[in-house]
Amino acid sequence: MKFYRPTSLKQALKVLAGDEDARCLAGGATLVAMMNANLIAPSALVSLAAVKGLAGIAKRKNGTVAIGAMTRHQAVADSDAFDRGQAMVKEAASHIGHPAIRNMGTIGGSISHADPAADYPTALVAVDATVTVESAAGKREIEASRFFTGYLETALAPGEIVVAVSIPATPSGAASAYEKYARVQGDFATVAAAAVVALERGVCSFARIAVGGCAPTPVRVAAAEAKLVGSKLEPAAVAAAAAAIAAACDPIDDFRGSSAYRLAILPTIVARAVATARQRAEQRPAEQRP
Ligand SMILES: Cc1cc2nc3c(=O)[nH]c(=O)nc-3n(C[C@H](O)[C@H](O)[C@H](O)COP(=O)(O)OP(=O)(O)OC[C@H]3O[C@@H](n4cnc5c(N)ncnc54)[C@H](O)[C@@H]3O)c2cc1C
Incomplete structure (x- = not known):
């Protein structure tokens, strides 16, 4: 198995475009456990840990909150960026696993794994979130309600990486x-x-x-x-x-x-x-x- 640690999204996308069996490695909380259990054996791991611009939470002028794919659950749980309707996502993050998992797992990893019992998918569908994904061919936006397509299945196409999740502002008073x-x-x-x-x-x-x-x-x-x-x-x-x-x-x-x-x-x-x-x-x- 090969291991890559790109520092730019472009480099990461290039590796994924050239190898259909390569997998992104985010927090590793699920992926490494699945590899240890011999459930999957990727040909290559593309660590997203050093890719610039994938982590962090930003509030836009229109009230939308954008969460980078590599943002850890604990960072979402600790953030003050959310309005009171959006804050459900923060509350959901605080319910994920225990502190070690919240400091390890990322929002991109959680939604790409798409466990129907996980906390983010339910919260993101309720707040009309949008998932931004990117491949070597370009970028596209997918509504959260269309992103989750089945048990552990998503609308991600081969070679695509989740780069961010955007949560629109909720009505005043929500x-x-x-x-x-x-x-x-x-x-x-x-x-x-x-x-x-x-x-x-x-x-x-x-x-x-x-x-x-x-x-x-x-x-x-x-x-x-x-x-x-x-x-x-x-x-x-x-x-x-x-x-x-x-x-x-x-x-x-x-x-x-x-x-x-x-x-x-x-x-x-x-x-x-x-x-x-x-x-x-x-x-x-x-x-x-x-
Ligand atoms: C003991 C334990 C308890 C847990 N409890 C809960 C819980 O209560 N609630 C809950 O919601 N979750 C829970 N989880 C899951 C955890 O919170 C992580 O969200 C989850 O493991 C995946 O996140 P990760 O960043 O570790 O991803 P990884 O394990 O690194 O990756 C998971 C999958 O997503 C893919 N991937 C990762 N990032 C991207 C990306 N940006 N674009 C495309 N594909 C990507 C990987 O290739 C892999 O297939 C638990 C996990 C453990 C081990």
């Missing part, structure tokens, strides 16, 4: 919550729910919900969000939204819970995420209240 149910602290989610809501005079004017751990990709259902907009987020409206999401889920049975168990707890996890987001929206600063 707030968010990420609710994760896991067997033990530090484990992947059995079920997770990510919610963003905004309220105007007690009535929901904006809603985004995604659920993780219940299908090969994060599940987001427009009809569920439509059930919340115009409601006062009363239990019946939230239960109807959760039922619409559950109808689109197809959970597996595994050691984290059976399919039936996941579907049984999903409404509670969704309701908790919406309730926390609502509570945070109601606590917004006076200048943001309608």
Whole structure:
């Protein structure tokens, strides 16, 4: 196996363009474990550690927050760049694994691996994030909801690298919550729910919900969000939204819970995420209240 440590994206893309079996090495938290378990044997590893410009968090004038692919989970969890709707991504980062993993894993590595029980995919789909990918042929933008295509599968084409993730600003007064149910602290989610809501005079004017751990990709259902907009987020409206999401889920049975168990707890996890987001929206600063 060959090992490359390029210092520019151009060099990294050139190696990947010339070898379909080469893999990017980001934090190594998953890739190295899979190699140790003989699950994969790449022909070459292209370390992204020394590639300039891939790490860091920047807030643009329009409120969009751009996160470089090599940004560690802990840096996202510690960042003040996010508005209150976007802050769900920061909250999701703080739930990933334990401190060693958060200091090792990167957002690019997490979403490229695309585990449906991982925290970023669910959060990014809920906040309408966009993934920027680049290959020797050029750059393209992919909506997070289209980036995750199946169990451990993404829209990445051979030779493409994730370079950044962009999170658009949420409406004034929006707030968010990420609710994760896991067997033990530090484990992947059995079920997770990510919610963003905004309220105007007690009535929901904006809603985004995604659920993780219940299908090969994060599940987001427009009809569920439509059930919340115009409601006062009363239990019946939230239960109807959760039922619409559950109808689109197809959970597996595994050691984290059976399919039936996941579907049984999903409404509670969704309701908790919406309730926390609502509570945070109601606590917004006076200048943001309608
Ligand atoms: C003990 C343990 C507990 C964990 N707990 C959680 C958890 O609770 N929640 C959670 O969400 N995650 C969890 N993880 C996963 C972890 O957070 C990392 O996100 C994940 O391992 C991948 O990130 P990485 O940077 O280490 O990527 P790597 O392991 O280096 O790479 C993973 C895959 O992505 C590819 N890749 C990496 N970067 C790029 C890029 N920029 N462009 C294209 N392809 C790329 C690699 O080729 C490889 O196929 C856990 C991992 C471990 C080992």
